[in-house]
Amino acid sequence: MQKNSLRLEQLTSLRFFAALAIVFHHLAGQMGVGAASVNLGQGVSFFFVLSGFILAYVYPHLPDRKAIAGFWRARVARIWPAHVASFLLGWWLLGYKIEPATAIAYLALVQAWVPSWNFYFSYNAVAWSISTEFFFYLCFPFLLHRWSTTWRVKLGGAALLLLVLLWACSALALPALVSSSGDAFQPSQHGLIYINPLSRVLEFIVGMAVAQLFRNKRYVVGMSLGTALEIGGLVLCILNIYGSRYAVEVVASMVPDAPVIQWLVHSSSLFSFAALIYVMAHGRGRVSALLQFRPLVLLGEISFSMYLVHQILISYYASNKGRFVRVDExxxxxxxxxxxxxxxxxxxxxxxxxxxxxxxxxxxxxxxxxxxxxxxxxxxxxxxxxxxxxxxxxGGADFISEREAALMTPASMASQTGSVFGNRFELRGLDVRCLADGIELDLAWRSRIDQPYVYTNAIHLIDASGAIVAQQDYGQPTGAPAKMGQMWKEHVSLPASKLRPSMTSIALAVYRGTDLLAIDKGNTDWGGRRLIIPLPECQPRHS
Missing domain, CATH: 1.10.287 (Helix Hairpins)
Structure with missing residues (x-):
């Protein structure tokens, strides 16, 4: 198997910055990070283009079956171990509810091939892109075959395939996004245009074409002009990402649910990314020289693992806010x-x-x-x-007043408050909000006696029969014991990965060991030991 061993370390460093953009994309609304005015998630598109470039550059030829088998073996070895390790980390920290069909698809790296939310966003949702990348790896030897004479046909074929998928979404009147509380197995524009590898293979093939251009037509310029070209490439990418936002607004104003919106939001900067990769690969300017700084290269080396674990850590933080004291974000x-x-x-x-x-x-x-x-x-x-x-x-609890508890409770939830758990804790405030990243709950409690914080709150997502679909337990705040009459607020986030189409309500229980506290009133089950709260309709998150 003929390989090009020359390392382009400046491109390795760029991987870190693309991963960092995606991390901030998913941090929006957490730890003081605001939502960006543009879709930083387009970093995934950069990864796809860069992957096509690197593979075509490193493997210019795969001459026989042995070489192809060796390539596939190396690619599986590159992505699968960290994929499994991150799955185990998420299962440990987030308590994934394992379902055989989705688990098999996920571990086999084919979850993105199924255009339904229950599959492609199962478990560690960001791994959908690894599944899409795996599809590219399987296709690469066939794409590489007689590449120098067929690249135009393959590039045009990928563009035509994208157009066919866009047409199919319109012809079938597929919804832009399927609600997690609806039929999450229904195909959607989101699943076919944003997630599915057939619609994203164009980005990979563009990267391969850029690698051929780099091999055949390199330029030699001085440091000043090289630096200007590199800065120009970065500016072009920034302008393209910003421009895609306005393109989306224009299209949406004319055809609100046009499938092309999915492509504009997530993939429309691919040619700017291709230009940046081509320029940076030459290494002729000060920007690329800076990117060859060893710490940045190391960050690029670990960016794959960073991409896989970042949303697990964010979800863990969001799901356990009730246990974190409010310090400087x-x-x-x-x-x-x-x-x-x-x-x-x-x-x-x-x-x-x-x-x-x-x-x-x-x-x-x-x-x-x-x-x-x-x-x-x-x-x-x-x-x-x-x-x-x-x-x-x-630190201790986030103490609030009776007035603050009343203000945080919308009128639709007021009837759910006032329930007393075991004559120890009274639910004084409640707010359930459905966001793009899942469900958020704010709970206001009042202690009816002097007591330590030793109980655990159980949040159950249940179906119409009362069966637990997903569960989120968290401990009460740490710190000094609660005084009688003291009130505090707890914040709980249920990430979209825990949501299921069959769920209809949230059930709240308070327990210590095997002792579930009895509830004096309200809509309850489990012999009056679990309070049932209506669940608003939620939408799945973007990753």
Missing amino acids: HLDLLVFFGVLVLLSYLMWRCVEIPARAVLTGSLGRVKVDLKRSLGPAFAALLLCITLATVLTRS
Whole structure:
């Protein structure tokens, strides 16, 4: 198998910045991060174009079946170990509800091939793009065959395929997005145009075409002109991303549910990304020289793991806000990125590299110096965990007044308040909000006696029969014991990954060990030990 061994480290560093954009895209509304005015999630499109470029550059030829099998083996070794490791991390932190069909599709990396939300956003939702990438890997040897003479046909074919899918969405009147509380197995424009690999393969093939251009037509310029070209490439990408926003507004004003909107939002910057990759690959300017700085290259190396674990950490934070004291949100953000980078480094060093070596049969060539590489990382991770514990979990409850509890409760929820749990806790305020990223609950409690915070609140998502579809338990605030009459507020987030079409209500219980506190009034089940709260209709998130 002929490979090009020349490393383009500036492109490796660019992967980190694309991953960082996606992290901020998913951080919107958390830890003081506001929503961006543009779709930072277009970083995924950059990954697809870059992947096509790198593979076509590194593997200019796959001459026989042995070479093709070796390529596929190397690609699986590249993505599957971290994919499984992140799944296990999410299962541990978020308590995934495992369903055989979606779990098999997810672990087999084919979940994005099924254009229904229950599949492509199952478990760690961002992994849909890894499934799409896996499809590209399977297609690559066939795309590469006689590439120099057929690339125009293949590029045109991919563009035609995208047009056919856009037409199919219109002809079938597919909804733009399917509600998680509706038939989440129904195909949608979102699933076919944004997620499905058939609609995204154009970006990958464009990357392959840029690699051929780079091999055949390189330019030689001085540092000043090279720098200007690199800055120009970055500016072009920024303008394209901003321009796509206005293009969406224009199209939506004429045809609100036009399928092309999905493409404009998520993929319309692909040619600007291609131009940037072409310019940066030359390495002729100061920007590319800066990107070859070793720490940035290392961040690029760990960006795959960073991409896979970031939303798990965000969801864990959002799901456990009720247990976190309100400190400066910028400090929360700093601790989050410290943990994210170090955890990503450890996954890269301890999972990606050794697993890849085992699966490709090159374990004997891997040099591992645990003392030098893992020692400092474990120490730094321990430091960040300690800081997170001291700074975010050492405080007490978020105390509020009776008036604040009343103001936070919408009129539609007022009838659900006033229930007393075990003559210990009274529910004084309640707000249930359906957001793009899931469901958020605000609960206001009043302590009826002097007591320590030793109970656990159970949040159940239930179907019409009362069966638990998903569950989110969290402990009461830490700190000094509650005084009689004190009131505090708890915030709970249920990420979209926990939502299921069959759920109809939220059930709330308070327990310690096996002791469920009895509830004095309200719509209850379980012998009066679980309060039933109507559930608003929710939409699945974008990833």
